[in-house]
Amino acid sequence: MATQLLIGTRKGAWVYRDDGARHAWSVTGPLMLGQIINHFVQDPRDPKIQLIAAKTGHLGPTVFRSLDAGASWTEAKLPPAFPAGEAAGRAVAHTFWLQPGHASEPGVWWAGTSPPGLFVSDDNGATWESVDGFNSHPMYDKWVPADSGTPDGPLLNQIVIDPRDAAHMYIATSTGGVFESLDRGGSWAPLNRGVEANFMPDPYPDYGQDAHFIALAPTQPDRIWQQNHCGIYRLDRPGETWERIGNAMPREIGDIGFTITPHPRDANTAWVFPMDGTEVWPRTSPGGRPALYRTTDGGASWTRQDRGFPTEQGWFTVKRQAFCADQAAPIGLYLGTTGGEVWMSDDEGEAWRQIAAHLPEIYSVTAAPAP
Amino acid sequence: MNPVWIPSQLHAYTGGASRAWASGATIAAVLDDLDRQYPGLKFRVIDEQARVRPHMRLFVGKAPARDVRAAMADGEELMIFGALSGG
Numbered sequence: 497m498a499t500q501l502l503i504g505t506r507k508g509a510w511v512y513r514d515d516g517a518r519h520a521w522s523v524t525g526p527l528m529l530g531q532i533i534n535h536f537v538q539d540p541r542d543p544k545i546q547l548i549a550a551k552t553g554h555l556g557p558t559v560f561r562s563l564d565a566g567a568s569w570t571e572a573k574l575p576p577a578f579p580a581g582e583a584a585g586r587a588v589a590h591t592f593w594l595q596p597g598h599a600s601e602p603g604v605w606w607a608g609t610s611p612p613g614l615f616v617s618d619d620n621g622a623t624w625e626s627v628d629g630f631n632s633h634p635m636y637d638k639w640v641p642a643d644s645g646t647p648d649g650p651l652l653n654q655i656v657i658d659p660r661d662a663a664h665m666y667i668a669t670s671t672g673g674v675f676e677s678l679d680r681g682g683s684w685a686p687l688n689r690g691v692e693a694n695f696m697p698d699p700y701p702d703y704g705q706d707a708h709f710i711a712l713a714p715t716q717p718d719r720i721w722q723q724n725h726c727g728i729y730r731l732d733r734p735g736e737t738w739e740r741i742g743n744a745m746p747r748e749i750g751d752i753g754f755t756i757t758p759h760p761r762d763a764n765t766a767w768v769f770p771m772d773g774t775e776v777w778p779r780t781s782p783g784g785r786p787a788l789y790r791t792t793d794g795g796a797s798w799t800r801q802d803r804g805f806p807t808e809q810g811w812f813t814v815k816r817q818a819f820c821a822d823q824a825a826p827i828g829l830y831l832g833t834t835g836g837e838v839w840m841s842d843d844e845g846e847a848w849r850q851i852a853a854h855l856p857e858i859y860s861v862t863a864a865p866a867p
Numbered sequence: 868m869n870p871v872w873i874p875s876q877l878h879a880y881t882g883g884a885s886r887a888w889a890s891g892a893t894i895a896a897v898l899d900d901l902d903r904q905y906p907g908l909k910f911r912v913i914d915e916q917a918r919v920r921p922h923m924r925l926f927v928g929k930a931p932a933r934d935v936r937a938a939m940a941d942g943e944e945l946m947i948f949g950a951l952s953g954g
Contacts, residue, residue: 552876553922553949554874554876554920554922554923554949554950555876555877555911555912555920555923555949556910556911556912556913556914556920558907558910558911571906571907572907573906573907575910577910577914577915578915578916579915580915580916580917581916582916585916586916587914587915587916587918588914588915
């Protein structure tokens, strides 16, 4: 089966499709040239459905939808938006994350925005509703302080749904860390014990962390991997205290980065793409030598994988949504850089090659079976 | 009716037209009528709290306008521009 990469950039979207063997890639695009594409996602429940989170330098945010595998696109009738006239006066600056709903809920999608907001659609993204359970939570102002934010604004940057239970959800934010809901978003509680926030007076607060990326181990959904602003963590539920598995990373590399990708079939295996978090936080490949680190033992140890990458002067930055795996055997790994390059490995990270260059700044890369 | 200048950023909604007509007693009402003709256009210009988006500019009779509650006289022109927004 062919694989396709849906690539969102600061200046539009592209689709790269392989030859069925992940050797040759053909390109379609640009789609929506000039639009800022934060996420471009295909529905695993119905591959004909694709959603794009877009805005432009001038225009406000919206969601584009395709129901025919990208052949045609229409705009959401009611894009994610906070309630009109609300006292807080919030307005969605951009939709950051698009999450297909649980397998038992076809047509349901979730969205995370900046400023942090949770939204849900039950009609494949045509209309969206504000999820009051988070957006109007009595603790919202504490979890999302008014002066918080990343350079691109404060984010609700991820939504994760337990594959065993549609009501069990996790969200990751840049302002409060990780939160859990057991009632399909109706109520939320912080889940950050043991996670450092070294930019706060109390470095281990209940909330206030910057959770860059979380992922459940697909074959063991009680295991959560997290790449945080302050390191790499793992949490095995029903436990509530995260373990800093990044402590096992080489000291000269550190455990700072934006992303973590679990193996789709092995709950002990995951990959990170470390970036330099020293002094002024360059967040480029440490030493100018890009590499992934893989653990096969739940984070007790890490192995460097850098064959094929530049061996010097390679200053890659890979953002939150720009690192992913496909489902093939052996699995393919894909990453997009802010310098507009796409790199892939078809042997679980052992060797890497560039498959695209000269794209605009890449914000997201998602892999999906070509419909 | 009021003439409306449509900037290039919104031509995807108007089929490439840079001129449109819409009616209303306020800027908001004119934009609502415009949105009825070109669904989705208004939200890209005005946020859910009725504020003009940061990199959009409105002019009524060539005077800058930021409050969409402002009155418009019949025949008065509403101009919509994309402001400078960096690279």
